Amino acid sequence: MDTRNTTILVVDDEPNNLRVLSTILNKRGYKVQKAICGNLAIKAAIAAPPDLILLDIIMPKINGYEVCKQLKSIDNTRDIPVIFLSALDQTNDKVKAFEIGGVDYITKPFQVEEVLARIENQLTIRKLQNKLQKQNDRLQREIEARRQAEEKKDELISIVSHELRTPLACIKTALELLSTGHYGALEAKGHQFIDIALMNTERLLRLLNDLLDLERIEAGIDLTCRENCNIADLMEQAVDSLQAMAEQAQVTLSVSTVPVKRYVNPDHIIQVLTNLLSNAIKFSPPGSTVWLTAQLQAPPGEKAQSDPICQNLLMSVKDRGRGIPSDKLESIFGRFEQVYPSDSHQKGGSGLGLTICRSIVEQYGGQIWVESSLGGGSTFYFTLPGLPDNYPEFYEESERGIDLAAR
Numbered sequence: 001m002d003t004r005n006t007t008i009l010v011v012d013d014e015p016n017n018l019r020v021l022s023t024i025l026n027k028r029g030y031k032v033q034k035a036i037c038g039n040l041a042i043k044a045a046i047a048a049p050p051d052l053i054l055l056d057i058i059m060p061k062i063n064g065y066e067v068c069k070q071l072k073s074i075d076n077t078r079d080i081p082v083i084f085l086s087a088l089d090q091t092n093d094k095v096k097a098f099e100i101g102g103v104d105y106i107t108k109p110f111q112v113e114e115v116l117a118r119i120e121n122q123l124t125i126r127k128l129q130n131k132l133q134k135q136n137d138r139l140q141r142e143i144e145a146r147r148q149a150e151e152k153k154d155e156l157i158s159i160v161s162h163e164l165r166t167p168l169a170c171i172k173t174a175l176e177l178l179s180t181g182h183y184g185a186l187e188a189k190g191h192q193f194i195d196i197a198l199m200n201t202e203r204l205l206r207l208l209n210d211l212l213d214l215e216r217i218e219a220g221i222d223l224t225c226r227e228n229c230n231i232a233d234l235m236e237q238a239v240d241s242l243q244a245m246a247e248q249a250q251v252t253l254s255v256s257t258v259p260v261k262r263y264v265n266p267d268h269i270i271q272v273l274t275n276l277l278s279n280a281i282k283f284s285p286p287g288s289t290v291w292l293t294a295q296l297q298a299p300p301g302e303k304a305q306s307d308p309i310c311q312n313l314l315m316s317v318k319d320r321g322r323g324i325p326s327d328k329l330e331s332i333f334g335r336f337e338q339v340y341p342s343d344s345h346q347k348g349g350s351g352l353g354l355t356i357c358r359s360i361v362e363q364y365g366g367q368i369w370v371e372s373s374l375g376g377g378s379t380f381y382f383t384l385p386g387l388p389d390n391y392p393e394f395y396e397e398s399e400r401g402i403d404l405a406a407r
Contacts, residue, residue: 038062
């Protein structure tokens with residue numbers, strides 16, 4: 001231990017004891033302060049707080065117990081470790097020393113090596129406590145900074161939502177009205193420019209909406225809006241919403257459902273399904289089929305459960321599109337990641353759809369992944385975990401506001 005910058009205050013009314021202890025500590029490299037009575041000890045500790053105090057108990061006017069009490073009542077001295085050094089060896093004397101804040105107790109006559117060992121032990125503890133306190137203070141500052149950042153982010157989301165989405169929607173409406181020719185005929189070139197402006201306005205709106213959705217999902221804002229939903233109904237709703245898109249792309253949608261319920265926000269699950277299905281439709285050749293399926297699975301290592309609600313739900317979206325390179329199977333779930341850079345322009349994606357899917361699925365304790373081969377199509381899988389065997393009590397807890405996803 002580096003003792004060069006460590007100061008120890010020795011308090012004893014016997015000059016010989018002070019001299020002996022000072023010599024021992026000086027030889028070990030400690031800086032030593034000396035006080036021959038309790039009052040001087042208190043003044044010395046306040047004026048220049050030491051790293052540790054060796055304190056005698058039996059002293060005139062004010063004893064060691066009272067000295068310790070007063071030091072523990074003062075802000076800049078209360079955390080200084082106090083080791084009592086006394087001829088009193090009764091159990092109640094030692095107990096009292098610890099009760100008023102002492103960290104150790106050495107009985108006179110003492111052994112030099114024992115005193116040094118106990119001093120080093122307490123200084124090590126003190127050093128670790130100081131380090132822990134600094135880390136805790138830094139953590140508290142970081143937590144406060146993050147809290148303020150979250151408040152600013154929420155404020156920014158609100159501003160962006162209103163100040164950008166509203167004017168973009170107005171621009172889109174104006175462009176659509178101009179394209180009808182109701183306010184004057186346009187030449188072919190004019191229609192072309194209107195179509196370009198509309199396409200980019202819609203792309204900006206999609207990007208903005210996806211960004212806002214992602215921030216809300218990652219903040220857990222919509223997790224409270226949960227219902228006991230029939231998964232088959234949610235699958236049918238997602239397919240119905242994309243039927244027109246599929247017909248325009250000459251793609252057939254095939255659905256295989258299971259009659260099982262999950263305690264989820266229905267909008268979340270529909271959003272995952274529509275994101276995956278719309279991607280599959282966009283990248284499927286005309287005349288092909290996109291399959292949406294769901295099946296129940298027993299948790300790994302367990303036999304099939306009789307109650308479907310306790311089984312894991314595996315859902316998949318399969319296409320026969322161009323496939324995904326193996327080195328992109330994980331990265332495509334990142335923000336603004338595209339398998340091919342031109343996709344965002346040609347296919348109209350924002351680059352956030354799969355990121356949103358992953359955020360939603362993981363918030364429910366599930367996993368999402370893709371299996372694919374170039375030219376052989378892709379299959380996106382995601383899971384929704386089943387509930388434990390005691391799920392009746394589980395639902396009762398959810399009614400009291402307990403987060404099921406955290407269980």
